[in-house]
Amino acid sequence: MKVTVPKRSLADTLAHVERVVPSRSSNPGLSLLRIDLRPGSIELSGSNMDIDIRARLGADVDGTSSHAVIAHVFGMVVRSLPAEDVELEFTDNELRIASGSYTTKLQLVAAASAPIVSFPDSFEGIIDASALHSALTAAKYAAAVADFQAVFRGVKLEFGEDRLRAVATDGFRLAYYDVSAQSGLRSDVIVPARSIEELIRILGDGVVKLSLSEGQLSVEHGSYALNLKLMDGSFPDYERVIPKTFPVSITLGAARLAEAVSRVSLLADKTANNRIDLFIKDGIATITAEGNFGRSQEELQVTQEGSDSEIALAYNAKYLVDALGPVTSDVKLQFSGSGSAPSMVRDLGNDSYLAMVVPLRTN
Amino acid sequence: MKVTVPKRSLADTLAHVERVVPSRSSNPGLSLLRIDLRPGSIELSGSNMDIDIRARLGADVDGTSSHAVIAHVFGMVVRSLPAEDVELEFTDNELRIASGSYTTKLQLVAAASAPIVSFPDSFEGIIDASALHSALTAAKYAAAVADFQAVFRGVKLEFGEDRLRAVATDGFRLAYYDVSAQSGLRSDVIVPARSIEELIRILGDGVVKLSLSEGQLSVEHGSYALNLKLMDGSFPDYERVIPKTFPVSITLGAARLAEAVSRVSLLADKTANNRIDLFIKDGIATITAEGNFGRSQEELQVTQEGSDSEIALAYNAKYLVDALGPVTSDVKLQFSGSGSAPSMVRDLGNDSYLAMVVPLRTN
Numbered sequence A, B: 001m002k003v004t005v006p007k008r009s010l011a012d013t014l015a016h017v018e019r020v021v022p023s024r025s026s027n028p029g030l031s032l033l034r035i036d037l038r039p040g041s042i043e044l045s046g047s048n049m050d051i052d053i054r055a056r057l058g059a060d061v062d063g064t065s066s067h068a069v070i071a072h073v074f075g076m077v078v079r080s081l082p083a084e085d086v087e088l089e090f091t092d093n094e095l096r097i098a099s100g101s102y103t104t105k106l107q108l109v110a111a112a113s114a115p116i117v118s119f120p121d122s123f124e125g126i127i128d129a130s131a132l133h134s135a136l137t138a139a140k141y142a143a144a145v146a147d148f149q150a151v152f153r154g155v156k157l158e159f160g161e162d163r164l165r166a167v168a169t170d171g172f173r174l175a176y177y178d179v180s181a182q183s184g185l186r187s188d189v190i191v192p193a194r195s196i197e198e199l200i201r202i203l204g205d206g207v208v209k210l211s212l213s214e215g216q217l218s219v220e221h222g223s224y225a226l227n228l229k230l231m232d233g234s235f236p237d238y239e240r241v242i243p244k245t246f247p248v249s250i251t252l253g254a255a256r257l258a259e260a261v262s263r264v265s266l267l268a269d270k271t272a273n274n275r276i277d278l279f280i281k282d283g284i285a286t287i288t289a290e291g292n293f294g295r296s297q298e299e300l301q302v303t304q305e306g307s308d309s310e311i312a313l314a315y316n317a318k319y320l321v322d323a324l325g326p327v328t329s330d331v332k333l334q335f336s337g338s339g340s341a342p343s344m345v346r347d348l349g350n351d352s353y354l355a356m357v358v359p360l361r362t363n
Helices: A007-020 A070-080 A127-141 A193-202 A254-265 A317-324 B007-020 B070-080 B129-140 B193-202 B254-267 B317-324
Strands: A002-006 A032-038 A041-047 A051-058 A065-070 A085-090 A092-100 A102-107 A123-130 A154-159 A163-167 A172-179 A187-192 A205-213 A218-221 A224-227 A248-253 A274-283 A284-291 A294-301 A303-305 A313-316 A331-337 A344-347 A353-355 B002-006 B033-036 B040-045 B051-058 B065-070 B085-090 B094-099 B102-107 B124-130 B154-158 B163-169 B171-181 B187-192 B207-213 B216-221 B224-229 B246-255 B275-281 B284-291 B294-301 B301-304 B310-315 B328-334 B341-348 B354-355
Touching: A002 A007, A002 A154, A002 B007, A007 A041, A007 A051, A007 A070, A007 A085, A032 A070, A041 B216, A041 B310, A051 A193, A065 A070, A065 A102, A065 B341, A070 A092, A070 A102, A070 B254, A070 B275, A085 B002, A102 A303, A102 A317, A123 A127, A123 B294, A127 A154, A127 A193, A127 A205, A154 A193, A154 B085, A163 A317, A172 A218, A187 A193, A193 A353, A193 B124, A248 A254, A254 A274, A254 A294, A254 A317, A254 B224, A274 A317, A284 B254, A284 B301, A313 A317, A317 A353, A317 B310, B007 B033, B007 B040, B007 B051, B007 B070, B007 B294, B033 B275, B065 B102, B065 B284, B070 B094, B070 B102, B124 B129, B129 B154, B129 B171, B129 B193, B154 B193, B171 B317, B187 B193, B187 B224, B207 B254, B246 B254, B254 B284, B254 B317, B275 B301, B275 B317, B317 B354
Parallel strands: none
Antiparallel strands: A002 A085, A032 A041, A032 A065, A041 A051, A051 A224, A085 A092, A092 A102, A102 B294, A123 A205, A154 A163, A154 A187, A163 A172, A172 A353, A205 A218, A218 A224, A248 A303, A248 A331, A274 A284, A274 A313, A284 A294, A294 B102, A331 A344, A344 A353, B002 B085, B033 B040, B033 B065, B040 B051, B051 B224, B085 B094, B094 B102, B124 B207, B154 B163, B154 B187, B163 B171, B171 B354, B207 B216, B216 B224, B246 B301, B246 B328, B275 B284, B275 B310, B284 B294, B328 B341, B341 B354
């Protein structure tokens, strides 16, 4: 069977699918891309066990057949093709790819060797893609990357009646982001942060269809469908640890603060949590760091509430900079006390976002 | 002593010096940057034993003193500074750096701990910087990167009466580039390819001053001075191995050929020298490769001389692509025979450049 598709759209689609399909795996079937030819379309699908992905590409197919090929080899060849169109010709055991003066023959594998992935036909929920994008992007940095209890490596999605909250924490910091959404789902689920990243990448304009079934959240958006495997375990009761009273708080430009913290932290001791110290008094925030190579300091004018007080705290510089990332304009930093009493990061231009950072113990 | 300089020019200058000075070394003195304050200028210098570098920066200095600081720490801090100007204040054991609201104090080390580097005051030779840039860039890729006899990791500079030739070979390929130059030097020297790369980076407009002394080539250009340590050993007699007669040769666009070879080689067997096969007959060049994942092929129309003959050769794809890199327009590929008889690569738009590639043995 022979089919012609534009190189650009095939290459772009494959790039998304290839990010999920492992290029090396102890289970060789997992590195396969399944190709289903259907009247009018080509479907490309694969899985890494945590995520199943399927992409659909319109094409002049007039028949039905299924094949599998090593995903990263197919992707590498398609990206290098010289002409605007690609001709794909499938035989029982070979895929012939021709473009301009170039041709190649890749070995095909029986479609049955590739992972079997299936996606729901109907979806009970819907959400705006750009709202979902904002929520996921703003929360996911706070998830742990490794060496933590599994649930800390996930992002919790709280689907409420008229709201979706995405929340993540690694125990030392927390971030959540609320969007108004009548998603049609009423459930709390935890999705691995790595899967959330892949979901973010396919989100464009329009709506996302959602479906929850045993152990997975299924998503359809544009030409992509994903099954995201859910995590077991119970997410920490984070509302309980968010402080309510703040003797001191300051307001200033978020970018200015993030740059100053990054700069000062260059001299921080990398072996001591990349510690920077923050001292606030009389409307001046002084950031300092000290390490093997010397000492650095920056002073920023801030609007201080609780101005008769002073406060001295220490942070992991990276945690503070990460927490400031989603803040679009001015940030309000609220200090609940000294020692390791948590500090809150609020975006004065957008109350959807809230972050918490636990200061370092300093003695 | 206190001095103010523009951040931009200090950061740019440091970037060059830092590329030479190792950030880690078993000899801690080598990771130091020496800073010499002189009336009207700051001099920054360092060494990695193969290359000494000195950069001069105009500045409002009104005294003389010498210091040393860990180069990569100083560079990292300077790159992050917030304001356009930097104030540097030197005391006996601290360098205070202030820019905008930021200040830092770095530990200084006695200047005597840094490598002692000295540069000639007078130069017996001169060469145009852009001509030198062309020659070095076009030849250096053919030098070996590792696992070869030392002399193959160098670039030979042949300073003749009215010509400079830069030539490199790793035994499997060769490249040279000639420029007209009355350099004032009459000598052949071999410079490590890694040092040639650093020299290329500082070359801009204008002239380069040259001086040869015991074991080193010294270069002064703009605000930079370099001493490049020379390599011992005798360079192979490469002229002897360049074939003189070519039963077949072809002409075509160099970029078109390089792209086709790169594309076809994606399916080549990486464990078998990344082999591609070239078959020429009746004005058609057919490039093929075969590996574990399949087979690929591309056909190109070429202008063929020796058109009653056909020729079949195999190459390491990377060697062919590298050799085509400096060719600006059409390339003439000349084949001296079958088997591993060398092939020549000539730039039809520029006869300064010549490259040789030894084909792979195919049996």
